[in-house]
Amino acid sequence: MPDPTETTLATVFNNREAIGQILIQRTPLAGFVLCHRDDQTNDHVETFAQAEDAIEIARYDDDGNYRPLKTAPNLRHGWRLNLADADQLxxxxxxxxPGRLAMIEAWNQNRLITTSLRDTLNRQSGMYRIAAKISDEQIEEVVGNFCRSSDGCLRTILWKRDGEGGVASTELPPEKFDPGFDQTGKNRRAVPLLCQEGCSLLVNECREAVKGETNE
Amino acid sequence: MEHRLSTALLIVAHGSTVNPDSSAPTLAHAAEIRRRDLFADVQCAFWKEEPSLRDARFLFDPKTIRKVSVVPNFISEGYFTQTVIPRELELNGKVTRRSDGQTWYYGEPVGNHSLMTELLVQRARETAPDIPENEISLLIVAHGTDLNENSAVAAKREAEKIRALGRYAQVLNVYMEEFPMVSDWRELTSTPHVVVVPFFISDGLHSYEDIPVLLGIAGKGSDSAGGQGGDFFQRGPYRIDDRSLFYASSIGTDPRVADIIVQLASRAAGADDSEN
Known part of the structure; x- marks a missing residue:
């Protein structure tokens, strides 16, 4: 019986060579080599060999700032991770x-449920309850700025603005909602980082917009 | 033990968008429990980090995972354990049967477990290993005045339980923002040695900066959560007014919290042999 991890990964990475900003190359000995997609030809990198090393690599950006959103396009450069097998991968x-492989697996099995941003905001309580007061016009701007792939987030948006099926933001290009599109803009076959519901950071941005505290 | 083959563990925690150390203990406990191979799968989910609490609903394939035990890595019952987590995970109570056939069991927060008392005592002993306990005043520090949180009550309960052991000269629950204040430790204690243990799930702004300032072992702005805050735990004891002050890291960073999580998960799923 095939290892479930290998089966899942084989399905996810079938004919794909990247996920987010990470390039994945197979080695002749059934291992994998990972690096930042910008570092494919860079030999002056720090080498790692444990899956857990990814925790530290992912924690800070090139300037040493904490990365609260791991799907933001600010993964640090200058590292190479040699992995022994599919389990480590x-x-x-x-x-x-975190969690993105499981979302792809759920999506492939038709069990990933999307939640509209309005439903997400209407569900909030406490200090975030006020976020539900955001207007459609404000959502256009907040989502357009916060979620854009160039400097916001590399996820592919699957959720709608509301129960009427309104697009999350018309300020985002149609490719932002296409799982087949490489959100880094490198036009390679990449595994999508699926977003089935607005994240807590976006909810906070909506709250700030309502409170008039955006820095725009 | 067979039930564990199809049971997964989900550890849920707060996480942070500004403090990189907030999720570290939760991830470490998950890695340790994963290493023990007790569950079919072990995952974490966070209110403020990834994967999110909402993501967590899709982390376990219902074809292979039939049961999910949810353990909140929180210091006490409160707003998050009673409102946010059940809402985000779509839990109906202690047992939730989903349409896909999965059953989710909702456990008690880590801070509620009776072993926490033992961990606090052990942490105090490890922080001041050469000092006789009857010469020590042990201070359990919580935030206090938390909105809808009961961490102050939990700290008081733990202090009472440790006091009942009769080993320490004094055991006090103290707070950052309500009386008895941690900043009054000189007046509150009379022993030559004082051990301070923060009653928090993770280290961060409170344990790295706020409490050291309140204790008088750091000036304001001398360290930050993102800097070398952990140095405070290494540099003691601090000599202040002919007293020695020992300062421990937050109790939630103790590796033995993993034992608590395992027990709570088993208890939640009704699988704990010791359950009544």
């Missing part, structure tokens, strides 16, 4: 992009 991807 799975764990490593989960450290770089």
């Amino acid at each position: 799975g764990r490593t991807i989960d450290y770089f992009y």
Whole structure:
């Protein structure tokens, strides 16, 4: 019986060579080599060999700032991770992009449920309850700025703005909602980072917009 | 033990968008429990980090995982354990049967477990290993005045339990923002040695900066959560007014919290042999 991790990874990475900003190359000995996609030809990198090393690599950006959103396009450069097998690869991807492999698996099995941003905001309580007061116009701007792939987040948005099926933000290009599109803009076959519901950081941005505290 | 083959563990915690150390203990406990191979799968989910509490609903394949035990890595019952986590995970109570056939069991927060008392005592002993306990005043520090949280009550309960052991000269629950204040430790204690243990799930701004300032072992702004805050735990004891002050890291960073999580998960799923 095939190892479930290998089966999942084989399905996810079939004919794909990247996920987010990470390039994944197979080695002749059934291992894997991972690096930042910008570092494919860079030999002056620090080498690591454990899945857990990804935790530290993913924690700070090139300037040493904490990365609260792991799918933000600010993964640091200058590292190479040599992994022995598919099990280590799975764990490593989960450290770089927590939960994203599981979302792809759920999506492939037709059990991933999307939640509209309005439903997400209407569900909030406490200090975030006020976020539900955000207008459609403000959502356009907040989502357009916060979620854009160039400097916000590399996820592919699957959720709608509301129960009417309104697009999350018309300020984002149609490719932002296409799982087949490489959100880094490198136009390679990449595993998508699926976003089935607005994250807590976006909820906070909506709250700030309502409170008039955005820095725009 | 067979039930564990199809049971997964989900550890849920707060996480932080500004403090990189907030999720570290939870991830470490998960890695340790994963290493023990007790569950079909072990995952974490966070209110403020990834994977999110909402993501958690899709982390376990219902074809292979039939039961999920949820353990909140929180210091006490409160707003998050009673409102946020059940809402985000779509839990109906202690047992939730989902349409996909999975059953989710919701356990008690880590801070509620009786072993926590033992961990606090052990942490105090490890922080001041050469000092006789009857010459020590042990201070359990909680935040206090937390909105809808009961960490102050939990700290008081733990102090009472340790006091009942009769080993320490004094055992006090103290707070950052309500009386008895941690900043009054000189007046509150009379022993030559004082051991301070923060009653928090993780280290961060409170244990790295706020409490050291309140104790008088750091000036304001001398360290930050993102800097070398952990140095405070290494540099003691601090000599202040002919007293020696020992300062421990947050109790939630203790590796033995993993034991608590395992027990709570088993208890939640009704699998703990010692359950009544």
